[in-house]
Amino acid sequence: MEALTTSNVTKRYTNHLALDQVSISIPQQTIFGLLGPNGAGKTTLIRIINQIINADSGDIFIFGEPLQEKHIGTIGYLPEERGLYKKLKVGEQLIYLAQLKGLSKKVATEKCKAWIRKFEITEWWNKKVEDLSKGMAQKVQFISTVMHEPKLIILDEPFSGFDPVNAQLITQEILELKAKGCTIIFSTHRMETVEDLCDHIALLDKSKKILEGSKKQVKETYRSNTYWVEHKGSFDLPKTKYELLEQQNLEDSFFKSAVRVIDDTSPNQLIRDLTLVTEVHSFFEKIPTMSEIFISLVKGGKNE
């Protein structure tokens, strides 16, 4: 059973289509990267999952059940536009937010206290949020997202506005929550974070899903059969089998070249051919980063 599936979710605003037949499925206990440039429809999709707005058509299932009001407590949401009540004290605020998620006052108080202890910020309990530093407020905000123990956690651009120390802490927490069984949706346009955190990704562009799968699958799909070679002395390869994409002169007669294999020639064959024409110092496959895949797909879409 998937943690969340959407099928053909469509949302139209007055003069543009925000989501066009978007279907994704998010396996349980994974970190799922919802990627896409600004304005692709990520936030709209997340708001629909959070029942802040309704989809015009399409179905959403959460842990096998159609999404309903009772699932509010199942989801923990850290919006991109986030904030806290400035005049409220940290403790009061967390308890209030947890109560709104459906916890009783007693349980909410216990949970809040536990998290406050965990983050070693017990002395903030009676401080007003406006008296906290930005980093402190971010911790409180994160606690408010996860304290009701949601099974699905949605983080919209979680690292924007977080300082590196907090970002590190949050990363750790995210991994810990995943280990405990939580499913995490991670929406971002910053690919570097996806590279090491996400297990699965979906790429939205111009209201449509253009790519979905596990990180491994996606990388496999977008292998470009290109290899980096560092070598001494320039070379020529048969143009029928290989394509020399670029050649950089590192120093003196040392070069670094990108070579693409045209047909199904194996890397071993390429090495063999190379040793005939040059002195090979290093050889490795040029695996596309998520960022490269992202850019090539998004740009490719624009050229159509």
Add this chain to the structure above:
Amino acid sequence: MNKILLIIQREFLNRVQKKSFLIATILLPLIFPAIMAVLVFVAVEQKKNATKEVVYYVDESGFFVPDTTQFFFRKFEGDVNTAKIAFQYDDSYGLLYIPAFKLSDPKGIALYTKVNPGPNEVGELERILENRIKELKMQRLNIDQKLLDSLRTNVSILNVNLSEGGQEKNSDSRVLFGVGMTCGILMYMFIFIYGAQIMQGIIEEKTSKVVEVIVSSVKPFQLMMGKIIGLASVGLLQFLIWIVLITTLTSIVLGFFCLEMPQQQMMNEMGQQNPAMQNEGAMEFLKMMGQIPFGYVIFNFLFYFLGGYLLYGALFAAVGSAVDSPAEAQQFMFPITIPMLIAYFGLFTFILEDPHGSISIWLSIIPFTAPIAMMGRIAFGVPDWQLALSMISLIAGFILTTWVAGRIYRVGILMHGTKINYKVMAKWFMMKG
């Protein structure tokens, strides 16, 4: 439903725990009776210390008989030119010169003063002279003094309302005017103050961006209603405290002054006029105050405050949700305040002057102007059917504005940095789910 209660509770506690709430709630009822007490005190003191002005007169006609209710008249022996010179070295108020004149055509009477006399003084002197001339004319017609005395009457009009049931009720229109004006102005102020607070609260939630966190837990409409109702309960609490405090303090203050001014002194001040009658007037006034159905007025005030607040509060909420800053809100506040201003000016131009005129009746039934207009009329007595119609239309009105506001609010709170105009708001209103 449970969540709305949570929001109401939070909103209520937030406001009530503020120091400003405590200060406003305690100080305001102290300020009103304090101002009243100071005014009454000053008025009493002034009356006590007031000395009547001295007016010298030169009477060449020989008709003048001084009436000393307002002035001390002293006869100046000598001609008018000497009098004028003497007057310059004297600190008396004026010099009244009455030349010989024909009763049919009194001309040439002059008042010399060092400062410009007020209309009251001149009027009083004219009244004295006119009365005297009238008396003389009547004497010429051979009407004897006894008959003249019996003709002189003091009239004070007593208003009696005939209510629908045929019961007689005494009323004094000045008191009713005062009650209507006070209630109307207070209503205008409270709707404005509380409405603006809703708007401010929503703008705060929007700019601090906590709102998206909240609406992932509750429906936007629940959040809006929770805030509006929470603030309404703060308002009601504040009113109840005020009513209790003001009633207690006013009765203390009034009690104090009634004891201070015993009957004897009152009579002295009234001078030669019939003391019994004057006393009766004062009693009448107190009786009148006692007859204003304060319970009824307060009940209606609370009802119209609540209704008017919900009606306008929803609109203020819609504006607050649409904008990003209080400055931006100004332009949208204007159309909301127009009906309130119409009611407010209507209060002074038609409603208090003619509480049962057709404009007054309509203003008190149209929901946007009803809270202020009805408060202006309420003390004068409003037929039950009009009150019922007005209340129903007010309830319908706030249901309508709440519905409209809810549709704008749910979109507006999630929008940042959008350029807002009425077209955009209309679009939000039309937007589905």
